[in-house]
Amino acid sequence: GENVEQHPSTLSVQEGDSAVIKCTYSDSASNYFPWYKQELGKGPQLIIDIRSNVGEKKDQRIAVTLNKTAKHFSLHITETQPEDSAVYFCAASTASNNDMRFGAGTRLTVKP
């Protein structure tokens, strides 16, 4: 089955800097890759997603890149703000399987 690995497990940046979180997946059939932000005491909130027919997607300060050949995808947050502090999860799934696999999460801290 699919295995998703996420790095780093913790990331601390200064306000205004960029943050990058990387994920790799094992199943070459995976073709949907969402990113979720989870704040303390809340459920995961979708922040951006990408499908395998696209190499990059941007939404304001957030971007995701996908390298299908290398089977990895990354989340980029620019101009970080303290409210970006949270745990971020990547996930992957295939068209034939409703089992969405999540990475272990990255705790991002943005220091003012």
Add this chain to the structure above:
Amino acid sequence: ETGVTQSPTHLIKTRGQQVTLRCSSQSGHNTVSWYQQALGQGPQFIFQYYREEENGRGNFPPRFSGLQFPNYSSELNVNALELDDSALYLCASSLDSGQETQYFGPGTRLLVL
């Protein structure tokens, strides 16, 4: 807010007991997926319900079962609770099955003593 609600928010049970968790999906969504999130880990897929039928299951034993109702709300039932069942249980609703965007509820935190 996603419009997905879960009840109760917290629950304490003892080993061997049974528990039922509830989820109301976002308006217009016919698919509900359930996940277990242990402390410090990512969510793990339990199963999905689509139009009242189970539509995919993760690596969880049969004592984890579910239901979906005609209004597409859903229940997760866990029998013979074990200490390792202590976790945050999340439901997510989506417009349809397959790779539609999933919107998560706030979760139910279950503690098994």
